[in-house]
Amino acid sequence: xxxxxxxxxxxxxxxxxxxxxxxxxxxxxxxxxxxxxxxxxxxxxxxxxxxxxxxxxxxxxxxxxxxxxxxxxxxxxxxxxxxxxxxxxxxxxxxxxxxxxxxxxxxxxxxxxxxxxxxxxxxxxxxxxxxxxxxxxxxxxxxxxxxxxxxxxxxxxxxxxxxxxxxxxxxxxxxxxxxxxxxxxxxxxxxxxxxxxxxxxxxxxxxxxxxxxxxxxxxxxxxxxxxxxxxxxxxxxxxx
Numbered sequence: 001x002x003x004x005x006x007x008x009x010x011x012x013x014x015x016x017x018x019x020x021x022x023x024x025x026x027x028x029x030x031x032x033x034x035x036x037x038x039x040x041x042x043x044x045x046x047x048x049x050x051x052x053x054x055x056x057x058x059x060x061x062x063x064x065x066x067x068x069x070x071x072x073x074x075x076x077x078x079x080x081x082x083x084x085x086x087x088x089x090x091x092x093x094x095x096x097x098x099x100x101x102x103x104x105x106x107x108x109x110x111x112x113x114x115x116x117x118x119x120x121x122x123x124x125x126x127x128x129x130x131x132x133x134x135x136x137x138x139x140x141x142x143x144x145x146x147x148x149x150x151x152x153x154x155x156x157x158x159x160x161x162x163x164x165x166x167x168x169x170x171x172x173x174x175x176x177x178x179x180x181x182x183x184x185x186x187x188x189x190x191x192x193x194x195x196x197x198x199x200x201x202x203x204x205x206x207x208x209x210x211x212x213x214x215x216x217x218x219x220x221x222x223x224x225x226x227x228x229x230x231x232x233x234x235x236x237x238x239x240x
Contacts (some may be wrong), residue, residue, distance in 0.1 A: 001133070001172075001176045001179050001180065001205075002133065002137075002142075003129050003133035003139030003140075003143065003179065004130065004133070004142065004171070004172050004176040004179055006139060006142055007129075007142045007143075007145055007149060007172070007175055008066040008169065008171050008172035008175075009146065010146025010147055010153075011116075011167060011168035011171060013119075013150050014150030014151060014153035014157070015153050015164065015165035015168075017150070017154045018153060018155060018157035018158055019157055020128065021154065021204065025151075025154075030110070030151075032153065033147070033151060034214060034215065034216070035215065037144055037147060037191065038211045038214040038215035039211075040140075040144050041141070041144050041207055041208075041210055041211040041214055042208055042211040043140055044060060044138075044140040044144065044203060044207060045141075045203075045205065045206075045208045045211065046208070047138075047140070048132065048138060048200045048203055048204030048207065049064070049067070049200075049201050049204035049205065050196075051200065052067075052196065052198070052200040052201035053197070053201060063198065063201060063236075065240055066201075066232065066235045066236055067201040067202045067204075067205055067232055068205060068226045068234035069235060070198070070202045070230045071202055071205050071213045073227075073235075074202070074206075074224070074225050074226065074227040074229070074232075075221075075224050075225050075227075075228070076110075077224075077227040077231070078221070078224025078225060078226060078227050079221075079224050081224040081227070083226060084221035084222070084223040084224045086223070087122055087222075088232025090092060090118050091118075091119070091122070093118060094116075094118040094119045094122075097112075097114060097115040098115055098156075110163065111160065112159070112161060112163045112164035112167075113160075113164060113166050113167050115156075115164075116153065116160070116164045117167040117170040117171065120167060120171045122171065122176045123145070124149075124210070124222040124223045125141060125142075125144075126145065126175060126178075127178065127226060128203055128206060128207065128226070128229075129141035129142035129144075129145055130142065130144055130151065130178035130179045131179075131182050131186075131199070131229055132203050133179045133182075133202065134178065134179040134180065134181065135183070135196060135200065136200055138200070139170065141207060145209075149171070153167075154166050156233040179224045190233060193233075193237070194235035194238065195236050198235070198236040199229055199232050199233055201232070202228045202231075202232035203228075203229060205228075206222075206225045206226070206228055206229075209222060209225055210222055
């Protein structure tokens with residue numbers, strides 16, 4: 001649960017930073033952080049791919065092909081299940097809470113906690129990072145998310161006040177539960193059948209898609225790619 005802990009810690013540190021700073025970060029610094037986080041996401045995504053492929057050149061090429069096919073089919077399945085629309089609906093709900101707080105409408109104490117919990121837990125990178133942490137102990141994606149959420153919290157804390165920082169404990173509970181579930185249920189089964197690497201390779205490629213959004217290269221419906229993590233081991237068994 002290292003990744004979940006780092007994510008929660010990043011949120012708390014972001015809250016402290018937001019309370020301490022008087023002026024928001026300049027656009028130049030924000031752009032620097034965005035580029036750095038995008039680069040780290042690509043690096044750690046490709047690292048998952050590199051660690052996941054093994055064997056001869058032909059075997060590695062086959063594993064990469066299966067992972068890319070899983071990502072493609074996962075995207076189609078995600079569209080069919082309308083996963084991105086569900087994610088967008090949650091994002092709009094949190095956005096409405098933020099807009100209501102910034103208006104002259106009466107602010108409820110729990111609005112900041114609820115909005116930040118939804119935003120930080122519903123992000124596709126949350127599930128992706130928790131699964132990879134549980135399956136292989138690779139917490140780096142959640143470490144990147146910790147910085148992203150911390151920067152966001154530094155702004156939210158000024159809008160919502162201290163209750164928003166309590167979302168760190170919700171994030172730890174939710175991501176920790178996903179990590180433990182992946183470790184206790186999925187990891188033994190996948191490892192026993194030699195399918196663990198296939199999930200990591202697919203997760204690595206999906207991480208690269210996350211980087212496209214962070215770097216603002218193009219708009220990507222990230223939630224639709226998540227079924228690739230389930231499809232990848234099935235395709236590996238089929239082509240194995």
